[in-house]
Amino acid sequence: MERGYWIRSKPLYETLVWRQRATAHCVIAKGEGGLAVLKLFQQMFPREPIKILFADDVNSSKKFADIMSVVVTEGLQICQSEQEITSELEQYLTGCKMGTQFYVAGDEHFMWNVMSVLKPYGVEDVNVNKELCGTLARSVYCVHCKTITNNAHHNIETCSGCGRNLLVRDHFSRRLGAYMGFMIDAEEPGKVPDIEEVYP
Amino acid sequence: MSVLNVRVDAIEQVTEVVKHFTLVQENGEALPQFSGGSHVVVSMNINGRVHRNPYSLMGSTANTDKYEIAVRRQEKSRGGSVFMHDKVEVGTELQITYPVNLFSISKLGNKHILIAGGIGITPFMSQITDLNRLGWDYEMHYAYRSDEHAAFREELEELCGDRVHFYVESDNQRLDFNDLLRKQPLGTHVYICGPDPMVKILHHTAEELGWPENHVHSEQFSAPPIGDSFHITLSQSDMEIEVSGDMSMLEAMEEAGVDAPFLCRGGACGRCELEVISCDGVIMHNDHYLSDTEKAEGKKIMPCVSRAKCQSLVLNI
Numbered sequence: 001m002e003r004g005y006w007i008r009s010k011p012l013y014e015t016l017v018w019r020q021r022a023t024a025h026c027v028i029a030k031g032e033g034g035l036a037v038l039k040l041f042q043q044m045f046p047r048e049p050i051k052i053l054f055a056d057d058v059n060s061s062k063k064f065a066d067i068m069s070v071v072v073t074e075g076l077q078i079c080q081s082e083q084e085i086t087s088e089l090e091q092y093l094t095g096c097k098m099g100t101q102f103y104v105a106g107d108e109h110f111m112w113n114v115m116s117v118l119k120p121y122g123v124e125d126v127n128v129n130k131e132l133c134g135t136l137a138r139s140v141y142c143v144h145c146k147t148i149t150n151n152a153h154h155n156i157e158t159c160s161g162c163g164r165n166l167l168v169r170d171h172f173s174r175r176l177g178a179y180m181g182f183m184i185d186a187e188e189p190g191k192v193p194d195i196e197e198v199y200p
Numbered sequence: 201m202s203v204l205n206v207r208v209d210a211i212e213q214v215t216e217v218v219k220h221f222t223l224v225q226e227n228g229e230a231l232p233q234f235s236g237g238s239h240v241v242v243s244m245n246i247n248g249r250v251h252r253n254p255y256s257l258m259g260s261t262a263n264t265d266k267y268e269i270a271v272r273r274q275e276k277s278r279g280g281s282v283f284m285h286d287k288v289e290v291g292t293e294l295q296i297t298y299p300v301n302l303f304s305i306s307k308l309g310n311k312h313i314l315i316a317g318g319i320g321i322t323p324f325m326s327q328i329t330d331l332n333r334l335g336w337d338y339e340m341h342y343a344y345r346s347d348e349h350a351a352f353r354e355e356l357e358e359l360c361g362d363r364v365h366f367y368v369e370s371d372n373q374r375l376d377f378n379d380l381l382r383k384q385p386l387g388t389h390v391y392i393c394g395p396d397p398m399v400k401i402l403h404h405t406a407e408e409l410g411w412p413e414n415h416v417h418s419e420q421f422s423a424p425p426i427g428d429s430f431h432i433t434l435s436q437s438d439m440e441i442e443v444s445g446d447m448s449m450l451e452a453m454e455e456a457g458v459d460a461p462f463l464c465r466g467g468a469c470g471r472c473e474l475e476v477i478s479c480d481g482v483i484m485h486n487d488h489y490l491s492d493t494e495k496a497e498g499k500k501i502m503p504c505v506s507r508a509k510c511q512s513l514v515l516n517i
Binding site: 019021022023093096097098099100101121122123124126127 | 308309310311381382383384385386387388389407408409410411412414415
């Protein structure tokens with residue numbers, strides 16, 4: 001890594017903190033994002049109406065739904081899947097007013113999936129409080145065959161569409177919710193640098 | 201800076217204090233295309249000194265045969281609006297800049313609330329033609345002092361139909377920002393042009409209600425305020441200039457032959473920003489561009505509207 005060098009499109013995530021000025025709050029979280037939701041309620045229980053949409057990750061040993069049901073006594077909706085979260089969110093958004101604050105926590109793929117639901121309702125990425133939880137796994141967009149490969153843990157990943165060896169870059173597309181990946185051995189086929197896990 | 205040479209084609213007295221000017225290009229060609237909310241800067245030669253005032257383009261963005269501007273007569277100003285009212289006639293030749301837009305409709309918005317106070321209605325006249333053409337959801341809220349000041353009311357009724365709402369101060373009709381903003385659906389953007397207190401109250405109300413900053417848009421052109429004279433030193437040009445009480449720093453530099461950058465000349469766009477190398481007194485920031493922190497730091501100044509009370513002010517130009 002070159003020192004002092006950074007790619008401006010690489011999203012920087014924050015910690016979830018209740019926004020002081022609001023007319024309502026909507027928190028959307030999945031899997032280990034549950035811990036970020038519990039941390040929110042360590043801060044306080046806001047005065048304004050709240051809506052919490054949460055689903056545990058079925059593949060993870062860490063579960064938060066039960067604890068959350070104890071802590072969050074109002075506005076909590078436990079979902080069974082990411083798909084249920086997004087369809088419930090759609091319903092909530094149709095009646096939503098300006099002044100509603102949005103908070104999203106979970107893995108990166110989940111957060112940008114939620115953003116793709118929020119965007120048509122005029123909610124801009126910069127105004128959504130996002131906390132990355134659980135994993136640094138990336139989604140990679142193959143610039144050659146346009147396939148997006150999820151759950152990339154390595155500096156070089158095999159494209160699930162065309163099988164090319166893709167170098168995973170920091171260049172990020174907010175529209176696609178994925179990092180740019182391009183063929184690393186295009187000049188000399190087969191000459192691939194060491195493949196290492198860098199996004200655990 | 202390239203300019204357009206125009207001729208006044210028609211003048212209409214809209215209210216007691218507002219005149220509407222139609223400008224056409226002197227060479228008979230169509231004028232450049234513009235987008236809703238754009239403005240031009242009009243140059244006026246008043247007693248040998250060049251004044252430049254920004255005015256919003258009002259007409260339909262589909263019609264580039266002519267530009268339309270409206271000027272409110274400001275008795276307490278330095279003479280630009282009075283010149284437009286008293287000296288400019290049909291046939292008068294003027295120079296204007298190319299249109300610049302600092303107040304465009306956000307393409308990410310799903311609904312647009314337009315709020316005008318008095319002569320602040322002008323940028324919305326062209327924005328509305330854009331909104332109508334695009335078929336986007338909007339509301340126009342127009343507050344003015346009394347029936348005699350209802351400039352462009354009939355045009356607005358025709359353009360907006362039931363999307364326009366009027367608030368006449370003399371009839372005690374008040375526009376309640378809290379009430380208006382509270383009920384807006386997600387994805388709404390609000391735009392305001394009007395007197396300074398009105399703009400400040402809207403920004404404050406939106407902030408209190410949790411509206412994101414980038415959903416609140418305002419445009420204010422300040423006239424350069426009159427003040428005490430002071431001295432400036434230009435380090436690159438190696439010049440000392442006296443800024444008289446009725447002149448802005450920008451005008452003083454221009455008169456001294458310095459090619460200083462500018463766009464809006466009203467403290468809104470930030471184009472004329474200069475670096476302050478040193479100042480032994482106080483800078484009076486009158487712009488809407490610099491943040492409060494930047495103003496407090498005193499490292500930058502907008503010479504189009506700001507002044508200083510000091511013995512020495514050194515600028516990097």
